[in-house]
């Protein structure tokens with residue numbers, strides 16, 4: 001066998017799998033203190049003693065079965081791809097619950113290493129774990145780690161490698177009679193029919209007996225009547241002889257065994273002191289304060305992003321770009337006209353207008369990372385569930401919305417943690433209304449030009465304008481959610497069961513890494529996708545040969561002129577706006593880039609000239625349009641992928657176009673009527 | 677059923693009715709297969725002891741502590757879980 005030695009990180013949500021993965025492989029995957037951060041499989045390479053080890057990071061799961069899409073990915077990977085070693089990561093401070101998954105993994109006939117991660121937190125809680133005894137009782141090696149302090153990682157890799165040449169006796173949990181016997185029977189039949197291998201037949205037998213949907217689908221039980229009959233008879237037998245449903249009976253047996261393990265291996269000293277989490281929750285989820293605080297926190301995030309990130313830091317970058325533009329156009333005074341136009345209009349004017357928003361991006365991502373790493377994200381779901389369920393949504397959708405305010409694609413991915421199909425579909429379809437960071441440059445530009453410098457109370461007016469757009473996005477999303485839950489998805493029901501992790505103090509390092517990652521991808525996108533789009537429209541703007549580049553006679557101008565009348569009722573019926581909006585479907589930042597190219601003059605920054613083309617009212621209408629009118633190409637793609645349907649992707653574009661245009665017109669007409 | 681007492685004199689009630697900071701033990705989970713399975717996987721089964729730790733603003737969901745961690749569950753779902761207060 002020539003394939004790489006592969007280990008897979010499996011464990012409950014939020015136990016530190018990705019943190020371990022990052023250290024082992026030197027990656028910078030997203031870590032956060034809430035269950036459900038990782039929703040897809042990630043691969044990396046770790047090195048130990050000169051040897052390459054392939055490491056797989058998986059979404060978290062509480063059990064070897066799947067109630068949501070992310071869990072399905074984890075469980076299916078283990079069965080189908082058969083990693084050489086399953087590294088079961090356990091939150092040591094929470095060992096009792098984590099062992100439930102461990103017992104199931106240990107029932108497989110494959111190599112397992114148990115990792116007691118968060119060992120520091122167990123110590124802090126005065127929990128002492130006898131590792132040697134645990135290893136002996138479970139028949140698998142145990143390693144203690146602290147991912148945040150890079151402790152125990154080398155030992156983990158060494159232990160995993162050592163399993164290569166070893167044989168492990170699978171755990172044969174004693175389920176009592178008659179369960180032991182019927183499990184063996186089902187397992188044998190599974191192997192005989194070729195539905196399972198010696199590696200997983202026992203585990204699958206137990207799961208079938210539990211009537212687990214994932215296991216039934218996995219072996220395609222309905223296609224094997226004989227096996228179905230065996231399982232049915234076995235269930236009946238347990239029901240009559242033990243007096244319980246096999247599902248309840250088997251879980252009881254596991255928890256009994258866990259109680260024994262805990263009695264034997266875990267020592268707990270009772271502590272009376274209230275911990276940080278309890279004290280913080282008293283305030284942050286307070287009966288009266290909880291929801292107002294939530295909105296204040298969100299409000300502050302955008303005020304700081306605008307006030308500090310954009311107005312303060314951003315002005316330096318903008319000045320630097322202006323100087324650069326001046327310098328380069330000076331240099332290029334004698335260059336060929338076309339080249340000059342490309343560099344100054346497309347590169348500096350277009351891509352440059354996007355890049356001036358880098359400070360804004362990293363300020364916002366720094367703050368959002370803080371929310372994620374502290375543990376407040378899970379509270380957001382808890383706090384908002386009541387309000388959300390009043391309109392037919394789910395608390396976790398609030399998390400998807402916050403994640404989506406970074407990037408809609410990420411928000412849509414994070415709906416994978418929702419258990420019910422209905423909640424998930426609605427979450428996916430309303431996500432694009434949540435204002436993402438790519439739209440922020442558009443607002444920042446317009447709000448800066450038309451509302452900049454003014455103050456309402458102590459808050460900058462531009463910040464309030466932008467906050468109003470975020471609110472509008474949320475209101476539209478919630479309304480759309482309500483309508484969808486009343487019409488298309490009305491029959492399905494949902495529940496809210498969620499772990500609330502303890503608050504953790506975010507490390508500066510992880511905040512900076514996260515911020516850096518996101519900012520880097522923003523810059524990369526500007527340099528690739530945005531650059532590509534800009535180059536394309538620049539080309540359209542110089543043809544046919546002979547026209548003034550970027551004028552209304554160019555192909556670009558003619559195209560825009562055809563569409564412009566559609567937007568007249570919204571106050572921005574210019575060909576430039578029409579072009580910008582079309583281009584914006586590719587990526588929303590491209591709207592700014594387009595204006596930068598067609599209005600900008602290189603030396604003069606876009607913000608200085610925009611005032612000639614919009615009024616504050618039409619600028620606001622334009623921002624509303626930008627917020628709502630269509631998901632960007634990447635988002636449309638992910639909607640298609642996650643709903644597995646072109647129809648829904650198309651629906652999402654169509655209904656948001658209608659809503660976006662309608663709202664922009666409404667704003668402009670109402671504003672005009674009121675004399676604004 | 678709400679106020680029935682059992683042999684040991686403990687009060688039987690549904691989980692959503694347990695007062696703040698009170699301890700209890702799960703007696704029976706009477707919900708559909710999927711939801712019960714999720715709770716089982718997360719350590720909430722017959723016999724599990726818990727403490728009610730709080731409720732979200734507007735009174736829902738509630739937060740209970742079991743096996744050393746906090747779990748949030750809607751009142752409407754908690755209604756279907758019978759517990760004894762201890």
Ligand SMILES: Nc1nc2c(ncn2[C@@H]2O[C@H](COP(=O)(O)OP(=O)(O)OP(=O)(O)O)[C@@H](O)[C@H]2O)c(=O)[nH]1
Nearest residue numbers: 014015016017018019032036037038060118146147
């Ligand atoms: N104190 C402490 N915190 C840790 C340790 N390992 C991870 N964390 C923190 O625990 C939280 C969860 O870490 P992740 O690595 O995202 O956990 P995960 O298992 O990948 O989570 P999901 O992807 O949601 O399943 C983060 O806030 C980490 O900083 C540890 O050993 N000690």
Ligand SMILES: [Mg+2]
Nearest residue numbers: 017018037038
């Ligand atoms: Mg993860």
